[in-house]
Amino acid sequence: MKIQRVNDFVVRFANVNGSGSASANDLFARVLYRLGVPISPKNIFPSNIQGLPTWFEVRVSEDNYLGRRGGVDFMVAVNGQTMKQDYAMVLPGGYFLYDSTRPLSEEYQRSDITLIAIPLTELCNHEFSSPNLRRLLKNIIYIGALTALLDIDLKAVTDSIIRQFRKKPKLAKPNIRALEIGYTYAVKHHSDSCALVVRPSAAVGDRILLDGNTAAGLGALFAGATVVGWYPITPSTSVIETFERFAERYRVDRKSGRKKYAVIQAEDEQAAIGIAIGAGWNGARAFTATSGPGISLMTEFLGLAYFAEIPIVLINVQRCGPSTGMPTRTQQADLLASAYASHGDTRNVLLFPSDPHECFSMTADAFDLADRLQTPVIVMSDLDLGMNSHLCDPLNWDDDRQYDRGKVMSAEDLDDIKKPWGRYLDIDGDGICYRTLPGTHPQKGAYVTRGTSHNEYAAYTEESQAYERGMNRILAKWETARSCVPCPEITLRDKNSKLGALYYGSTSRAALEAFDQLADKDILVNDIRILAYPFQKEVFDFIQQHDLVFVIEQNRDAQMKILLSGECQVAPGKLESVTNFNGLPITATMITNRIHTTLLNRSRELVPTTRAGGGTK
Amino acid sequence: MSYERPTIRHPDAKKNSLGYTRKEYEGSISTLCAGCGHDSITHALITACFEMNLEPHRIVKLSGIGCSSKTPAYFLGRSHGFNSVHGRMPSVATGANMANRELVYIGVSGDGDTASIGMGQFAHVVRRNLDMVYVVMNNGCYGLTKGQDSATADRGSKTKKGRPVSLESIDLCEMAIQLGAGFVGRGFSGDKKQVVEMLKAAVAHKGLAFLDIISPCVSFNNVPTSTKSYAWVRAHEEAALPFDFIPCCREITVDYPQGSVLPVTLHDGSVINLYKQDDLMEITSRSAAMDALEQAKTEHRILTGILYLNPEQPDTHALLETVTTPLNTMGREELCPGNAELQRINDAFR
Numbered sequence: 001m002k003i004q005r006v007n008d009f010v011v012r013f014a015n016v017n018g019s020g021s022a023s024a025n026d027l028f029a030r031v032l033y034r035l036g037v038p039i040s041p042k043n044i045f046p047s048n049i050q051g052l053p054t055w056f057e058v059r060v061s062e063d064n065y066l067g068r069r070g071g072v073d074f075m076v077a078v079n080g081q082t083m084k085q086d087y088a089m090v091l092p093g094g095y096f097l098y099d100s101t102r103p104l105s106e107e108y109q110r111s112d113i114t115l116i117a118i119p120l121t122e123l124c125n126h127e128f129s130s131p132n133l134r135r136l137l138k139n140i141i142y143i144g145a146l147t148a149l150l151d152i153d154l155k156a157v158t159d160s161i162i163r164q165f166r167k168k169p170k171l172a173k174p175n176i177r178a179l180e181i182g183y184t185y186a187v188k189h190h191s192d193s194c195a196l197v198v199r200p201s202a203a204v205g206d207r208i209l210l211d212g213n214t215a216a217g218l219g220a221l222f223a224g225a226t227v228v229g230w231y232p233i234t235p236s237t238s239v240i241e242t243f244e245r246f247a248e249r250y251r252v253d254r255k256s257g258r259k260k261y262a263v264i265q266a267e268d269e270q271a272a273i274g275i276a277i278g279a280g281w282n283g284a285r286a287f288t289a290t291s292g293p294g295i296s297l298m299t300e301f302l303g304l305a306y307f308a309e310i311p312i313v314l315i316n317v318q319r320c321g322p323s324t325g326m327p328t329r330t331q332q333a334d335l336l337a338s339a340y341a342s343h344g345d346t347r348n349v350l351l352f353p354s355d356p357h358e359c360f361s362m363t364a365d366a367f368d369l370a371d372r373l374q375t376p377v378i379v380m381s382d383l384d385l386g387m388n389s390h391l392c393d394p395l396n397w398d399d400d401r402q403y404d405r406g407k408v409m410s411a412e413d414l415d416d417i418k419k420p421w422g423r424y425l426d427i428d429g430d431g432i433c434y435r436t437l438p439g440t441h442p443q444k445g446a447y448v449t450r451g452t453s454h455n456e457y458a459a460y461t462e463e464s465q466a467y468e469r470g471m472n473r474i475l476a477k478w479e480t481a482r483s484c485v486p487c488p489e490i491t492l493r494d495k496n497s498k499l500g501a502l503y504y505g506s507t508s509r510a511a512l513e514a515f516d517q518l519a520d521k522d523i524l525v526n527d528i529r530i531l532a533y534p535f536q537k538e539v540f541d542f543i544q545q546h547d548l549v550f551v552i553e554q555n556r557d558a559q560m561k562i563l564l565s566g567e568c569q570v571a572p573g574k575l576e577s578v579t580n581f582n583g584l585p586i587t588a589t590m591i592t593n594r595i596h597t598t599l600l601n602r603s604r605e606l607v608p609t610t611r612a613g614g615g616t617k
Numbered sequence: 618m619s620y621e622r623p624t625i626r627h628p629d630a631k632k633n634s635l636g637y638t639r640k641e642y643e644g645s646i647s648t649l650c651a652g653c654g655h656d657s658i659t660h661a662l663i664t665a666c667f668e669m670n671l672e673p674h675r676i677v678k679l680s681g682i683g684c685s686s687k688t689p690a691y692f693l694g695r696s697h698g699f700n701s702v703h704g705r706m707p708s709v710a711t712g713a714n715m716a717n718r719e720l721v722y723i724g725v726s727g728d729g730d731t732a733s734i735g736m737g738q739f740a741h742v743v744r745r746n747l748d749m750v751y752v753v754m755n756n757g758c759y760g761l762t763k764g765q766d767s768a769t770a771d772r773g774s775k776t777k778k779g780r781p782v783s784l785e786s787i788d789l790c791e792m793a794i795q796l797g798a799g800f801v802g803r804g805f806s807g808d809k810k811q812v813v814e815m816l817k818a819a820v821a822h823k824g825l826a827f828l829d830i831i832s833p834c835v836s837f838n839n840v841p842t843s844t845k846s847y848a849w850v851r852a853h854e855e856a857a858l859p860f861d862f863i864p865c866c867r868e869i870t871v872d873y874p875q876g877s878v879l880p881v882t883l884h885d886g887s888v889i890n891l892y893k894q895d896d897l898m899e900i901t902s903r904s905a906a907m908d909a910l911e912q913a914k915t916e917h918r919i920l921t922g923i924l925y926l927n928p929e930q931p932d933t934h935a936l937l938e939t940v941t942t943p944l945n946t947m948g949r950e951e952l953c954p955g956n957a958e959l960q961r962i963n964d965a966f967r
Binding site: 033034208209210214218221222223224226227229246250251253256257258259260261262263264266267268270271272273274275276277278279280281282283284286300301304394395396397398399401402403436437438439440441442443446447448449450451452459460 | 645672673674675677678679689690694695696697698699700701702705707708709710711712713714715716717719720737738740741745933934937938939940941944945947948949951952953954955956958959960962963966967
């Protein structure tokens with residue numbers, strides 16, 4: 001029985017890295033998006049430039065379930081290296097499109113799926129002679145075939161190609177030709193093969209299709225970042241590249257042609273964050289972006305910025321650790337490393353965006369928070385969020401918004417104060433002190449910033465009480481941070497339910513789908529989405545109010561659970577982990593199954609045994 | 618502990634053109650060992666800034682970790698300072714300079730801080746040609762951890778512990794020249810006059826000015842067998858090329874014999890007059906400077922003074938083509954593209 005569905009299926013492309021497949025596959029995703037059909041594309045790529053297997057998965061969901069679903073309904077298999085596993089992966093009733101220039105071997109014997117043979121290489125070589133064009137356009141031929149098979153309007157695809165090549169119109173022609181070849185072949189040979197259908201829809205609404213790194217780079221630009229120190233590392237690189245690309249457009253002085261920003265590609269991650277710290281200290285809005293190993297390298301400097309109280313923003317696009325790990329796979333495994341980065345007692349403010357819209361807004365907010373709190377603020381993105389495109393609300397900027405530069409003394413301020421100024425004097429009782437910038441005043445406000453212990457006047461001290469006062473005052477500042485960072489979002493599906501679930505960041509879409517799946521089985525789970533660390537009272541209240549709280553996250557060691565337990569008293573057994581750390585984004589099914597199994601096991605525990613000889617006599 | 622200096626000064630103390638006495642350039646009392654070469658360099662820094670009439674609050678002093686890196690507390694008490702982490706002063710200086718290009722940046726480091734843990738940052742700040750003075754107080758040992766050999770200790774040289782250094786030493790001046798620094802000099806803390814003049818020229822230089830100043834460690838590395846001791850350096854020091862530094866806008870009053878002086882004009886209009894000597898090195902040639910340093914080394918001489926000079930190298934801001942206005946003074950109006958532009962950007966993602 002063929003899978004028959006409209007606007008609700010998963011297409012997976014199996015390609016060879018570096019063969020130009022990414023732009024073809026992206027074209028497919030974008031066409032569906034432009035037809036108003038909600039999609040969620042995921043690029044599953046190797047740490048390699050050319051030659052290794054790479055996959056691109058597009059979930060199509062009229063109902064707007066946009067986490068990864070798992071399972072494949074339609075496989076486009078154009079990589080001989082992985083053909084067998086790709087074949088095995090197709091769900092019963094699914095479809096398997098392959099390059100039939102070479103016949104399938106006898107091993108491919110499944111009777112429960114539909115084979116769609118398209119001689120891609122043959123069609124391509126017949127039409128195009130340039131080796132480079134052949135390589136690229138073979139991909140467009142299968143897009144053409146898919147267009148026919150899924151009953152997509154051919155014009156929608158050609159329009160997208162024309163738009164894609166509007167700056168190089170010459171290239172549009174061979175692309176459209178390749179598209180038509182695939183389309184015509186599929187119409188002729190496979191007119192009734194596929195029962196998956198794409199229908200234009202209004203379900204996308206006003207949303208845009210954007211990746212989190214682009215959004216974060218834009219957030220930094222709009223928030224007025226001027227100094228960037230960075231070191232290239234997957235998957236964070238495109239944050240900086242985006243910043244630079246848009247800065248070239250918006251931040252070049254028209255008259256002089258000079259730049260109102262400085263981007264420095266440093267020698268390593270330590271220097272990258274050192275540059276941001278030097279600039280933050282000197283009054284510029286500064287940031288860096290990194291991932292995994294970069295976080296490890298930056299920890300010493302993060303401790304300095306924490307203790308010397310210097311505003312910086314760090315975009316952490318998490319990947320699979322430990323060590324080099326799986327550099328092109330996703331995880332949320334830097335939570336503890338970021339929250340407690342550096343030796344000694346340190347705590348860093350974390351923000352957890354769940355979609356590109358929040359990557360933009362939270363990155364912008366991070367600059368205000370860093371300046372206000374005079375401390376590092378880390379935006380906890382990840383590879384899935386950062387590098388994959390997601391449907392999200394359009395970005396928005398309030399033109400009345402002012403930059404909050406925090407407590408910075410001007411020369412006039414220094415002249416006006418009655419008592420001597422002290423860099424680390426807590427005047428307002430909020431733990432945040434007044435800082436000065438170099439060059440402000442000829443006589444007043446100079447001090448030496450240091451990572452060594454210091455008193456209220458920034459002088460070096462080894463006096464225990466002064467050290468303790470300083471550390472406690474920074475803790476008081478942490479309480480202020482609690483009231484500045486965004487509050488959690490709570491959804492109560494059933495006021496009386498004793499079941500709760502807690503999640504954050506890129507697992508959000510899968511989690512919400514899972515809660516719907518559970519609700520269908522009459523399991524009503526209340527949920528809370530964490531947006532920031534330090535946690536607020538609402539988080540602890542939510543945990544208190546429920547007997548069992550599932551903590552959904554993408555790391556092995558349940559790092560959010562550890563962080564929660566470290567911050568408040570949680571009764572043993574109250575938090576139950578739902579973890580996924582295989583490097584691929586978590587699916588709703590994984591979450592649902594895990595919650596379901598746990599509930600079943602727990603209810604069994606409560607049932608008195610009825611086995612012979614068992615029980616209490 | 619940084620003890621405060623007594624505030625009483627002689628009423629007739631000499632003032633510079635800003636009306637400041639030396640006091641305005643001093644810092645807390647040093648807590649380094651009595652006789653430490655670093656204190657002499659600290660004094661030279663004070664003198665240089667005082668005599669150059671620099672506004673103290675327009676100077677930024679930065680350091681890493683170690684005895685040398687403590688010194689920013691001991692000079693320029695009216696300047697902002699940043700005592701950062703070990704070996705990472707150059708990146709902090711880079712960020713600070715990017716934020717405000719109008720201040721004078723003086724970085725102080727040691728041989729451990731630069732030649733070992735901070736080698737990478739040293740190399741790359743030189744390559745970036747950041748507009749700063751980079752001073753290494755070089756004593757050939759780790760003072761603060763009690764006398765371990767550093768990477769600049771000469772092979773075969775013996776410290777207080779008596780064991781000869783078995784590894785090849787790193788010559789930071791040669792490295793700086795190789796990495797493209799436009800101003801490279803070597804000094805000796807015991808020769809304050811030369812150090813002061815060299816510091817002044819370094820401040821006037823646009824781009825990175827690197828100064829390796831041999832500064833004996835009286836506690837752990839001042840035995841006669843050490844090539845970083847007072848006795849050894851005094852006996853083997855040799856000025857590479859005599860020079861005068863004439864600050865910007867000062868009239869040149871001294872007459873030099875025709876052809877004996879090579880004037881090099883710096884970015885700010887200051888002039889370094891180099892006294893030509895036939896048998897000595899050619900200061901504006903990288904290869905000649907390297908040869909002279911290597912030759913001196915084989916003859917157990919220490920060449921001091923300005924060793925290499927090229928005032929034309931573009932600094933980091935010039936390379937990045939940044940605006941002349943300090944970036945840290947720019948606000949929302951200059952930096953934020955605004956919502957109308959953001960809506961256009963949104964359209965690109967549809």
